[in-house]
Amino acid sequence: MRANAPRIDPADLDPVREFRACPIGLHSPALEAVLNILRAGTMGGKYCIICLEPHRKWALGRLSGIRGVPPDVVPGVEYDDLEEAEWDVFRRRWEAETGTRLPPEFDGPLHAPSTNTAGESR
Amino acid sequence: MKTLLGYADQISVTAGDEIAFRVSSETAETYDATIVxxxxxxxxxxxxxxxxxxxPGTAWHIQGRPQKIHAGSCIVVDTAVPLERLAAGWRVTLLARPTLPDSSGQDGTGQVMFSLRDRVSGGGMEIGIKGEEGAYVTVQGSQARVTCAAGVPMRRHEWYRVRVAFDAAKGELTLSQAALESCAGIADSADVTVACAVEPAWTSAARIIIAARATAEGENIFGGFYNGKLEAPCLLDHAGAVIGQWDFSIGIDGQDICDQGPFHLHGHTWQMPGRAMTGHNWNGSIRAWQDAPEQYGAIHFHEDDIIDAGWATDFAWQVPSGLKSGLYAARLRSATDEDYIPFVIRRAAGTGHAPLVFVLPTASYLAYANEHLAxxxxxxxxxxxxxxxxxxxxxxxxxxxxxxxxxYDRHSDGSGIMISSRLRPVLNMRPKYQSWLxxxxxxxxxxxxxxxxxxxLEHEGFDYDIITDEDLDREGVKALSPYRCVMLASHPEYVSTRMLDALAAHRADGGRLVSLGGNALYWRVVYHPTMPGVMELRRCEVGNGWITDPGESCHAFGGEYGGLWERIGRPPHETLGSGxxxxxxxxxxxxxxxxxSYNPRAxxxxxxxxxxxxxxxxxxxGGAAGIELDRANSAKxxxxxxxxxxxxxxxxxxxLPSTCALLINYAGQGAAQSDLVRAEIVFFETAEGGAVFSTGSIAWSGSLSHADYDNSVSRMTGNVVRRFIDPAPFELPASAARPVSF
Known part of the structure; x- marks a missing residue:
């Protein structure tokens, strides 16, 4: 962390709730600030998403940050919903940045199992 | 995992043409091919x-084989060197501006600036740079080799004069590395002499390669690629008489390399390194290389330049008559992978034409080809x-x-990639491909x-033909003139002068234009005059991903000034009504x-x-308005x-606003806070009885099929196309002058 770099207040969970409710879309200034912090940093080790089957299955990946070295798949972390993947990356970054585990209210799946998020409404 | 990869020799064909498909089956699997x-x-x-x-009738079963791509640019001198003149010794001088001076080359054996070696035995000499050692010269004899190195590294982006000399009688090898501009506290110039009892073991097969070395792998497989600019290499004999003197300021717009020396040791570039590059003597007063070519005597080489994969043909197909004009592909399927090699079939000359032509923006496909931004x-x-x-x-x-x-990407040395080509597999120019963009x-x-x-177009049953940007660039308005209405695609961002001229001429002839995308007709590009499918971009003034270096804003292909059409003086607003x-x-x-929209004209x-x-x-x-947006601006x-x-x-x-729309930074530029960034659907009639309709949004086409094509986007597009293919002329409104609200 650079000196004077903006930090996230781990006690302020409103931006987390907002992101969980709408991972992609219009964000409040508070959530934008959190996202800008979480998305900063160098490319080495940065999370990405690897598509395993189009519109069906994705895996968590990490960029190498090294030219010519492809992203690695993080073993055992797969998704059947892209917004779930987006939330999982957010959660991992938020917890790493703040050194704080999110409380149980943020556990569990993002969407009810019947929700179709693969198509237009996304 | 990708194991099947291919490309075609052409992007646009018509009945009777033969198109060749070049494929690498990385695992040497058999594959089936079909035209679809x-x-x-x-x-x-x-x-x-x-x-x-x-x-129907297109099926191949092919034993695949892996084919490699050998990236990296250099100069190959085609003529044998009079080695007898070098028996007593030789000298080489050159100017170098390295861009990866810390590197010892891709395989650690050096970045070669100049070599004269036997391809197979390696006997001869080479001059290069090698990280901390700076410049070096190596003499490779039949049994042994001797290297003389500066011992001090070069600075990145600084010019150096490198001189080497071999004296056979004295048995000495000398090297001088001299920075043209010194930097206080940094010792980066040196003169070194070492004993050299070894003589270069070259034979009449030895050739000069500039910016790389020949290898035993093959006649056109080189190694030890150099990264950076080179200028004015000169080979002299022991007495100082010129053997070869290459002037890169001659023939800047081509691939030939001219030797000014007495033996006509001319050459050619390989994999198209950057030409029209400022030399050591560029003084900042010149903006166009044509005005003072002597200040553009440098060539910028990259270890990752790639223009032509040069693969062998796996199968070819003669296009039969009677096929509908459209987007086609050779579909390849093996046990482990699938690939598509796309191309367009145009309607054959003399077989009539549709009223509507859809221009597939293959120049923009090339600009984004194999993009690595994310x-x-x-x-x-x-x-x-x-x-x-x-x-x-x-x-x-x-x-x-x-x-x-x-x-949009950069070479490994950080410089922007200015030349793109379809003579390689372009993996994001494919059906089924999804992009982060x-x-x-x-x-x-x-x-x-x-x-x-x-x-x-298929669902609505429109009679249409498809052509490509390459057709438009090559043929000009002739490619459009059969058609009453021209349709532009989702993102035709990159266009050449000839393409814009063709659109203007089509309008002057009463033509109609439907633009179904966003950020169209934005950057100038130039197609190579003799190598179809090769295109250059000088991303000057505002840049995107990278920006041209000072003085390098004019294309090597033909010399046109690059950048945004808006800055060149032909903003897209003139053609499309929005930008x-x-x-x-x-x-x-x-x-x-x-x-x-309630005006009776609409x-x-x-x-x-x-x-x-x-x-x-x-x-x-999730909507028709988005990704990249255009809006009207009468001032433009x-x-x-x-x-x-x-x-x-x-x-x-x-x-957020585009960089060209942003003349100063200020807070609150996001579209949720500012009303600047908006797409506008525009329509206007032309004086020649034509009309223009532009949606101003890349996302538009993604809404066409919603609700089984029964929706406002589909209906509006259909209304426009049906009227635009109707020969009845449009009439200008009685008074064109109106309050300017945009």
Missing amino acids: RIVNGDLNPAGSGYREEDV IDAALAERVHDHVPVFGASDVFLAERREFGASL GGTGSGLWQMNADTHIIDW FIGQGFDKCTYFRRQAD AFIFDGIEGDIIGDFGLIG GTPLNTLVLARSEGHTNTY
């Missing part, structure tokens, strides 16, 4: 469904406000850099996004009808459309009789 017509390349289950149609650049996630998603092709390209990158939902971009338009204003890439939104456009909201649905980001050339029919709203703060 691509109707809809979108795999999204929420869409209208992927659709391709087999062309792999290389940290900006990607912030540009589109979500985590990048990579498919198998992206992961493959991240590892296999020899397949080259796009005109394509917003949420289908995630389509460029060619695959344009299949949404083809799918719609690029900003971009987002997360969610797309909708348009709201404006007062102009009644035909809104026939059957109810309500004020247009396109609040779609496969690209939007005709004063333009009707602004609808304007987008509801964008997120990820939508």
Whole structure:
């Protein structure tokens, strides 16, 4: 962390709730600030998403940050919903940045199992 | 994992032409090939469904073989050197401006600036740079080698004069590395002499290679590529008489390399290094290389330049008559992979023509070819406000850099990639491909996004032909003149002068223009005059991903000044009624009808459309308004009789002004806080009885098929196309002058 770099207040969970409710879309200034912090940093080790089957299955990946070295798949972390993947990356970054585990209210799946998020409404 | 990769020798063919397909089966598997017509390349289950149609009678079963790509540029001198003149010794001088001076080359054996060696035995000499050792010269004898190195590293982006001499009688090898401008506290110049009892073991087969060395792997397989600029290499004999003196300021716009010496040791460039590059003597007063070529005597070489993969042909196909004009592909399938090699079939001359022509923007496909932005650049996630998603092709390209990158990417030395080519597999120019740039939902971009338009044209039953940018650039208005209406695609961002001229001439002839995309006709590009499928971009003034260095804003191909058409003096607003204003890439939104839409002149456009909201649905980001947006601006050339029919709203703060629209930074530029970044649907009639309709949004085409094609976006597009192919002339309004609200 650079000196004077903006930090996230781990006690302020409103931006987390907002992101969980709408991972992609219009964000409040508070959530934008959190996202800008979480998305900063160098490319080495940065999370990405690897598509395993189009519109069906994705895996968590990490960029190498090294030219010519492809992203690695993080073993055992797969998704059947892209917004779930987006939330999982957010959660991992938020917890790493703040050194704080999110409380149980943020556990569990993002969407009810019947929700179709693969198509237009996304 | 990608194991099948291919490209075709052509992008546009017609009945009777033969098209050749070049394939690498990385695992040497057999594969089946079939020609298919691509109707809809979108795999999204929420869409209208992927659709391709087999062309009967096209089936090949082929034993595949791996074919390699050997990236890296250099100069090959074609003529044998009079080695007898070098028996007593020799000297070489050159100027070098290294861009990766810390590197000892891809395999650690040096970045070779000048070599004269036997390809097989390696006997001869080479001059290069090697990280901390700085410049070196090596004499390779039959049994032993001697190297003389400066011992001090070069600084990046600084010019050096390198001189070497071999004296056979004295048995001495001398090297001088001299910075043209010294830097206080840094010792980067040196003069070194070492004893050298070894003589170069070259034979009459030895050839001069500049910026690389010959290898035993093959006649056109080189190694030890140099990164940076070289200028004025000169080979002299022991007495100082010139043997070869290469002047790169001659023939800047071509691939030939001219030797001014007495033996005519001419050469040619390999994999097209950058020419029209400022030399050591560029003084800042010259902006165009044609005005003072002597200040542009440098060539910039890269270890990762790739223009032509040079693969052998696996199979060829003679296009039969009677096939519908369209987007086609050779579909390759093996046990482990599938690939598509796309191309266009044009309607054959003399067989009539449709009233409508859809121009497939293959220049823009080339600009984005094998784009690595989200792999290389940290900006990607912030540009589109979500985590990048990579498919198998992206992961493959991240590892296999020899397949080259796009005109948004940088070479390994950090310089911008200025030349792109389709003579290599272009993995993001494919049906089924999803791009991180394509917003949420289908995630389509460029060619695959344009299949949404083809799918719609097919569903609506329009009679249309397809041509490519290459056809337009080569033939000019002749390619358009048979057609009453020209249709532009989702993102035809890159156009040449000849393409713009053709569109202007078509309009002057009463033609009509429908633009179904966003950020169109934005950057100038230049196609290579003799190598079809090779294109250059000088990204000057504002840049994007990278920017040209000072003094290097004119294309090597033909010399035209590069950059934005708006800055060149032909803004897209003149042609389309609107021009690029900003971009987002997360969610797309909708348009709201404006007062102009109720003008009787626009009644035909809104026939059957109810309500004020247009396109609040779609496969690209969930709406018809998004990704990259254009709006009207009379100050930039939007005709004063333009009707602004609808304007987008509801964008997120990820939508920000384009750099050309942004003359100063200020807070609150995000589209949720500012109303600057909006798409506008515009319409105007031309004085010649034609008309122009532009949607100003890349996402538009993703909404066409919504609700089984029965929706406001489809209806509006159909209303426009039906009227635009109707020969009845449009009439200018009685008074073109109107209050300028844009």
